[in-house]
Amino acid sequence: MPDRLSWAEIRRLALRHKKALILANLVAVLATLCSVPIPLLLPLLVDEVLLHDGDAALKVMDNFLPADWETAAGYIGLMLLLTLLLRGSALIFNVLQARLFARLSKDIVYRIRMRLIERLKRISLGEYESLGGGTVTTHLVTDLDTLDKFVGETLSRFLVAILTLVGTSAILIWMHWQLALLILLFNPLVIYATVLLGKKVKHLKKLENDSTSRFTQALTETLEAIQEVRAGNRQGYFLGRLGGRAREVRDYAVASQWKSDASNRASGLLFQFGIDVFRAAAMLTVLFS
């Protein structure tokens, strides 16, 4: 067994659930497909029923409605029913997806935790003494929670994000391929900026977890020796040290939280602004064509 936990190892653990992974991604795609058309349905009726602009949707609905229901109220009612059905199916698929992905990511974390526990068998006592029980506890609880969140989000968003990207690109190219190329070439720039920003903040979560680890370590030591601490009336010293560690946890957690948020928002802004430029350029091409 290798001694370091690598991404390849995590991928290997994920691929052990190949069937569940495929099923979960399939369900995620179905959920997305159900939710994409929902906001378009009622506005379509506004065009066709209220403004009498086109009748494609009405013709489709005529196949399902009895002749004397083919009125505005009938169309609106049927569309409402369809919206409810789609929303319901999206809900069911989303819940199923959440359940499948939760099982997957928690199982991966469980297996990593078991691996770490197995290593307790082989770790030398000297190494353990120098680490301290609190640090080991943090690795097995706090650090794995961080990993858990990351694995869960990555697994569940990967395929849907790629398909959305492909779908949006296809529609853009179909609308106006020159502009589409411009925006698609702009994207690698956004990704590059995101990676740069990510590098700036990625150590912050580690600093936060490390401070939690030092706090847990101080706490464990205090608790282990609580009888002696009480007897020797050294509570002031030990509790003061705990307070200092708790303050460290707070400060690192604040920095990690707002700086990661800022970096996410900054790369989102770049991406959004690329879309704005695309829309403005599209308007200009309409004007000058």
Place this chain on the structure above:
Amino acid sequence: MPDRLSWAEIRRLALRHKKALILANLVAVLATLCSVPIPLLLPLLVDEVLLHDGDAALKVMDNFLPADWETAAGYIGLMLLLTLLLRGSALIFNVLQARLFARLSKDIVYRIRMRLIERLKRISLGEYESLGGGTVTTHLVTDLDTLDKFVGETLSRFLVAILTLVGTSAILIWMHWQLALLILLFNPLVIYATVLLGKKVKHLKKLENDSTSRFTQALTETLEAIQEVRAGNRQGYFLGRLGGRAREVRDYAVASQWKSDASNRASGLLFQFGIDVFRAAAMLTVLFS
């Protein structure tokens, strides 16, 4: 000092930062005000520049543009600049907001943690022995993390959510007051359903944290006694017990995650469907008026 941590106590801790709380909420409102008009700006130009439908925005822009820039390209360029400015300000306000709220919520959690540490002074040794060091550690680390997430989200969303609700209600009533009343009366029903669903899942996070607590406790005991465990060759028993606890953590975490997600989505569905019914009813009133 009261012995139980109540919501009143948490509110009292939050109100100790009254100035920061007011400032943070003000910044949050500014951030929302900056982001609301952004998606409306370019479509407005589509109406006025491409379709020649109205010229209110163009007249406003004429005040800022030199005479020979008052062309379609000039308008589009200015609007693009305005969009970028608004996005930039929204980003700055959002980051500032995230920073202020992160500081607030982490400080509240820090103060609660300090209170719990203070209590270690007064806890009887018998009580401590029966709880176990791992359980105390979990209260001070995992449980407070859960509280942290909740406090952070509640603090930062409360005012903006209320203002959004008031604003949306005002616009609805202005559009069609009879229908608006219908949807506003429907809302308490959604809230009631959300509360019911919330009650069903709220104990799941507690079960998850309790299982983490049992795992930490087993881990701490194993680590404390690792020399004896090694010497007595009882590693199998102790590591097996740890594995069992880790499996429990996994199972409770899976249940807590997907069921909370399902309950959130279900109440979102109800709310969304209320809006769908409102829009369908609005179309019918347009037809029959």
